[in-house]
Amino acid sequence: MAISHLHCLQSVRVAFPGRPSDSNNYYYGRDNFTRKGSSLVYASTNNLNRDLHLQSKVETVLDSVKWDDRGLAVAIAQNVDTGAILMQGFANREAVATTVSSRKATFYSRSRSMLWTKGETSNNFINVHDIFLDCDRDSIIYLGKPDGPTCHTGSETCYYIPVFDLLENQQDKEDKLALTTLYSLESTIAQRKGELEVPQSGKPSWTRRLLLDEKLLCSKIREEADELCRTLEDNEDKPRAASEMADVLYHAMVLLALKDVKMEEVLDILRRRFSQSGIEEKRSRNSQA
């Protein structure tokens, strides 16, 4: 497989990773490889020196990656807030360098033999917050925030074919997203909420009762928060604290479902709060208090 742009990196300016991705002076995308020279914006000597220094560092990191015989490594895009694996592709040197500079998850398409930035046609970019290599340095995580559904099918992630359900002939579940515990619970609660209009025989589930009775729900949230506190105040054991926290989380998530708030929105808030500098954090806290 031909990888025509594999050695182009030397001639490409690389942005400081802390810079915002929309800074035109520092962005370079796939186009720059074909229109080299024409779109470069010349910065001051200081900036140039810093850029050259950074470029050399990026090359050192890229040199340390164990590219396979096709010059590729596996690249996995993961949602920084939910942990959902959004998609998996392959990356070559340029793809990683482009991701570092543009902060948009970029891959190397083996079928089209070219770089592609996820979102370049759909506008559903994956905004990369961090990049990790594994112990063998041949596998990469792009930890980022997607602008919208990642899959070309419109699905939130590309992983929605559940093998065990297929084996059990649960055809109705053929489109079941790979969800981890918190989001699987969120999905169950949302499902119960969706069934509220459907009359049910027999005793209603606890979730259904909570969804139908705001007074009961709020009294449970306050009660569970109190019980969580008492595990500390009364020096109760660890399993008790974990169990009470599970109760707090579950009941609070039922309230979130009623308010149409996703856990992802909550985690987005926490990330923004805690990625701020100490001073900003304190200021934001004081303004809330």
Place this chain on the structure above:
Amino acid sequence: MAISHLHCLQSVRVAFPGRPSDSNNYYYGRDNFTRKGSSLVYASTNNLNRDLHLQSKVETVLDSVKWDDRGLAVAIAQNVDTGAILMQGFANREAVATTVSSRKATFYSRSRSMLWTKGETSNNFINVHDIFLDCDRDSIIYLGKPDGPTCHTGSETCYYIPVFDLLENQQDKEDKLALTTLYSLESTIAQRKGELEVPQSGKPSWTRRLLLDEKLLCSKIREEADELCRTLEDNEDKPRAASEMADVLYHAMVLLALKDVKMEEVLDILRRRFSQSGIEEKRSRNSQA
């Protein structure tokens, strides 16, 4: 690259996916490929028919996977509770079939040209709860629960080399796990807890104050839970509800840090509760209430 066992599947019995992985009658591992016939336990005709039926289904699913020219697909192991990407390897037909039957994440080692089950030497197996294929059917997620650290270095996951930190010369952070928001926050709180003995100048951080003052912490948890409830009772807007939930979560996680309880333990409890059948769920709920 020779893949000697690629077409052995027809002769191998495959377990029903719902069965526990330690059921000897149904387990087959790598050894069965070399000691075929000698270790098979003969089941009743009914069991045999069911097994053959399931085997045929597994083969249909495996036929649908788009194996590359080496007969491989990318296989990613993800922690079902935390969402952490534990490791990434490659799988061939046998590796996926073995994972389906044994429920232990199994890969194909390209360097050793053989199957390997993660944990076969370290005993740190990854117990697979679900398997997902992506839209292109050439990438696989093993969603599972690890018995211990996944990385051969003893690290919880294999992804601990942060590229942006390397570029910023933060050598002290060279071993920083790829953490998503919730676990990044948990790690920050744990760090503050670890610094409690260190005298500090200036105003302490809010987290430090909470860690040092249990009364303040518990009053905040009760207050935030109350404010979350009021977003429902007073019909406040969605951003307010999300923000209050973020407050509840953060303050409760400070308490968990004091109790040495990990969010993973809390999610483990939630998964066990909500993966139970309705009757069991109700029984477990009643016994807690």
